[in-house]
Amino acid sequence: MAGKHRSIPDLTKQDVLRFWSKVRIREPDECWPWTASGDKNGYGQFGIGSRVTLKMFRAHRVAWTIASGPIPIGLCVLHSCDNPTCQNPRHFFCGTVTDNNHDMMQKGRYSHVRGEQSETAKLTENQVREIRRRYASGKFSQHSIAREYHVDQANIWRIVHRQKWTHVA
Secondary structure, three states, rough: HHHHHHOOOOHHHHHHHHHHOEOOOOOOOOOEEEOOOOOOOEEEEEEEEEOOOOEEHHHHHHHHHHHOOOOOOOOEEEOOOOOOOOOHHHHHEEOHHHHHHHHHHHHHOOOOOHHHHOOOOOEEEEEHHHHHHHHOOOOOOHHHHHHHHHOOHHHHHHOOOOOOOOOOO
């Protein structure tokens, strides 16, 4: 994931104050939970920029930047506490994607469950096959398929380009 992360832009004093207003700061060694919006994986999200130029960033990456400076190129900000909502800089360390995967496996957070066996699955394998068939026919757009299956268009794109549900023929 390191390659997918954008660097955090320069933050104004107002950005920093707004950021910390969304964190429940507790004792120095406790987790400091994010109290604002989060993504589907439970990580806090923080917007930087004006209404026109607003970009969203994972909150713990912003917290690291405020506390420690820029995130080194090619590295991720990892949680030693394994709490995705935590914003306590004492609970962060930098590592590679490999380090992150190793940490995840060592702590038992890796799941071999995929497809409709996953508790977060919104589709079945048969629906995935039908989505691919319908899109390949050229009669249906990704947007129309997404509306019908109540998922976003990006999800349909990943399915038809076999980036998701790769185990389904």
